[in-house]
Amino acid sequence: MTLTEGLDPTPVRPTPGTPTRSRSNPGGADAAGLLGEVRPLRERKPRWLKVSAPGGRRYRELKAMIDGQRLNTVCEEAACPNVGECWERGTATFMILGDTCTRRCGFCNVQTGRPTHHDPLEPARVARSVARMGLRHAVITSVDRDDLPDYGASAFVGVIRQLRAQAPACRIEVLTPDFRGEEMPLARVIAERPDVFNHNVEVVPRLYPLARRGSRFERSCRVLRTANEIGGGEVTTKSGLMVGLGESFEEMVDTFGVLRENGVAVLTVGQYLRPTERHLPVVRYWHPDEFTALQRAAYALGFQHVAAGPLVRSSYHADEHVPQDQPGVGPLATPVGA
Numbered sequence: 001m002t003l004t005e006g007l008d009p010t011p012v013r014p015t016p017g018t019p020t021r022s023r024s025n026p027g028g029a030d031a032a033g034l035l036g037e038v039r040p041l042r043e044r045k046p047r048w049l050k051v052s053a054p055g056g057r058r059y060r061e062l063k064a065m066i067d068g069q070r071l072n073t074v075c076e077e078a079a080c081p082n083v084g085e086c087w088e089r090g091t092a093t094f095m096i097l098g099d100t101c102t103r104r105c106g107f108c109n110v111q112t113g114r115p116t117h118h119d120p121l122e123p124a125r126v127a128r129s130v131a132r133m134g135l136r137h138a139v140i141t142s143v144d145r146d147d148l149p150d151y152g153a154s155a156f157v158g159v160i161r162q163l164r165a166q167a168p169a170c171r172i173e174v175l176t177p178d179f180r181g182e183e184m185p186l187a188r189v190i191a192e193r194p195d196v197f198n199h200n201v202e203v204v205p206r207l208y209p210l211a212r213r214g215s216r217f218e219r220s221c222r223v224l225r226t227a228n229e230i231g232g233g234e235v236t237t238k239s240g241l242m243v244g245l246g247e248s249f250e251e252m253v254d255t256f257g258v259l260r261e262n263g264v265a266v267l268t269v270g271q272y273l274r275p276t277e278r279h280l281p282v283v284r285y286w287h288p289d290e291f292t293a294l295q296r297a298a299y300a301l302g303f304q305h306v307a308a309g310p311l312v313r314s315s316y317h318a319d320e321h322v323p324q325d326q327p328g329v330g331p332l333a334t335p336v337g338a
Helices: 029-035 057-068 083-088 122-133 153-166 183-191 205-211 217-231 249-261 288-300
Strands: 093-096 137-142 171-175 196-198 236-243 266-271 305-308
Touching: 057 122, 093 122, 093 153, 122 153, 137 153, 153 171, 153 183, 183 217, 205 249, 217 236, 217 249, 236 249, 249 266, 249 288, 266 288, 288 305
Parallel strands: 093 137, 137 171, 171 196, 196 236, 236 266, 266 305
Antiparallel strands: none
């Protein structure tokens, strides 16, 4: 099996566009020319990227529950390819603080702009849904909220407290923004002792100016290091990266090493998939064997758990990334008062 089997061998160069702050034009296309030769958006993808369309019974039940509670999930907002599988398992990653992000990453399908969301009851509604679902591991993430004084930290604190009250047996993973590198918002979140603190660096350092505008690799590493130090061994630190934007194997392994130096214990690595023609294009699709090699290299550096594969995402099977007190994934519980 060759690494390019099933692909059109002729790469194309995209036409740069004019950046705006919206879902339809997130600011990837205007920088795409800097990547050199890239894959066309509409082409036959490698067979290892094929997934079934969602629509099973448990998927429909979970979607109805989330829609009924007016909750956002990163599964839908980021167009995750695993939404069908994860929702059939009865698991989801809840996205708090609205669906509009203040940053404009060229790879992300979440809407960008000026947020207006404010719902003081959101933490309670999220926790109620997690309790109804009977989850043993809940993942809570958010958009970047650089417009808020604490960058959204108080919302994470509220959700953690509500989950401890309404679903005390559930492990809690938070996937947070970088809080602009400020220690106090981060310290408030870690003080609540989530079981897992996750902050994704997303790409290798060289690609930050292209793919992560408004963010800095060094700042993200400082967030992870500080979370590990404040957690005092009680909070597992986790991070994730994508491949497909022109990084090399050596760059990936070097980045793994930096993350380990900053106390990261759990690592995820997946393939970037271009959401629209206005996002950064894919330079190449990595073969599953290459992900296996990345996984071996990461374990050799001392990570406690590594998930690497074409369809791996930060929250994919997150309940398997840390030890659990309860076996299996709980079924959908009967709603209170139903």
